[in-house]
Amino acid sequence: RKRVLVTGGAGFLGSHLCERLLTDGCEVLCVDNFFTGRRENIAHLMSAPYFEMLRHDVTFPLYVEVDEIYNLACPASPIHYQFDPVQTTKTSVHGAINMLGLAKRVKAKILQASTSEVYGDPQLHPQPESYRGSVNPVGPRACYDEGKRCAETLFFDYYRQHNLNIRVARIFNTYGPRMLPNDGRVVSNFIVQALKGENITVYGDGSQTRSFCYVSDLVDGLVRLMNAPDEVTGPVNIGNPREMTILELAQRVIDLTGSSSEVVLRPLPQDDPLQRQPDITLAKSALGWKPTIELETGLESTVAYFRDLLAVEL
């Protein structure tokens, strides 16, 4: 049985990944400090015989024995990663160093959850992995973007210096059940607003674009990357190339929920990227991966999840 460590395993993506790895027959060690993760996300896994939860902050050293490491620990939504920017940078940088040091000691394969944010507000569209990005190093998003860039650097330096078996995935916007209802990301915001009959808050004029990937597709991409031949280090984009404006997303959510909510415009946050779409040529050729879940299908399951969640809250 492969022993797999998932940092950030109680979060949105991490909890789905733990589930998938258990299904695949792995022994899973989930490490999380519960900053944005929740016990509810993994409650259904606690009784599984090969699942273990360890409360720990990756900015501190971790001594465990494992074969593979998925390093996902890091708040992913702007309101959370801007809550304590220095801590966000430390999570990415010290977290990477500690997990790389661990991987080195136990000779584990290690995958980094990087992000499309390394491209910043991209001037090249869609974004291939070779694009060097346009990140404002001194802006309010920099703690996340630069922290993640620096983590990629550390991965490649451990690879070159110590021959570590690394994988770097650049994850594009992902959505699905277990997003936090209040973490400010657009899909969860819009669905919760629609279900509650509140105004749908579109930032800016809503003409900015994103490309949304359903969580099961994303998790499958990560697992394929981990299992790919060793020369496939990445960085490799994982995301759904179907691009749309935020206004269009708002309309779809309203349609799907049959909500009476109305769109209202709010100020665009500083450094908010205008467009984003993954070029997934590499993922297709190197991993044989492409997304399979249509937006409509994915949104339906996500709406169903939030409907249940809000019903309990009432």
Add this chain to the structure above:
Amino acid sequence: RKRVLVTGGAGFLGSHLCERLLTDGCEVLCVDNFFTGRRENIAHLMSAPYFEMLRHDVTFPLYVEVDEIYNLACPASPIHYQFDPVQTTKTSVHGAINMLGLAKRVKAKILQASTSEVYGDPQLHPQPESYRGSVNPVGPRACYDEGKRCAETLFFDYYRQHNLNIRVARIFNTYGPRMLPNDGRVVSNFIVQALKGENITVYGDGSQTRSFCYVSDLVDGLVRLMNAPDEVTGPVNIGNPREMTILELAQRVIDLTGSSSEVVLRPLPQDDPLQRQPDITLAKSALGWKPTIELETGLESTVAYFRDLLAVEL
């Protein structure tokens, strides 16, 4: 008497800065781990009553009482910063965190020696501070470039989170006495080669450009930035806008030394920037600063320094 900490104070720029600050009547604490710094650089200051040298690595905490901090600790030449890339990143990132933590505790003003390398291989020419750069996050220069970008991020987050009094200088290529003869930087390489009658090693076809600032001008820019009104946080470019090709530099060094050395072409290192020139509009307006030393004059003193150094070595 102002108590000033200079990290990396035994290095090329640091030693000139310490000298200048002593001249200005400051009490100077020079902190260095002697990775690329040398005791020779500060030997002449050791007997000054207000100069103190402390051997210390900035990746570890430092508890001292000072009024101002110039954070220069970091190897600056590719062969040194690529010697142990992970250590380079740690020096920039942990070093920044420790010095910011110190500045926060003692309420000191703190200046970061950032670099034109945050612009990577720039697609915009000349480079204004607003340019977001083109850095390869997974290449061999990334440990330096991304480490410095991340340090800038930390400076601005401490500024926003803790109201720290910060300054960020983006230093462009600087030359002068006390460069290491063997650290691979172009000015020292060419001069040493010319003086020894060895071949002048031009990388690539020599058509790449740089803009070289003499060290006394640079140091003056740093001191002005530190003394500027508190709202002048930067980042601000400090460098000499006079741009030239590397081949032209080689020719000038040959002319100036009267050497019989010949130019030979060597492979261009990966990710070597093609062009670089500071836009110093901001430094002029906010600091009343511009460089004053002509290249010919600056090269002459540098040649004189290396002539003496090599004479001793023989």
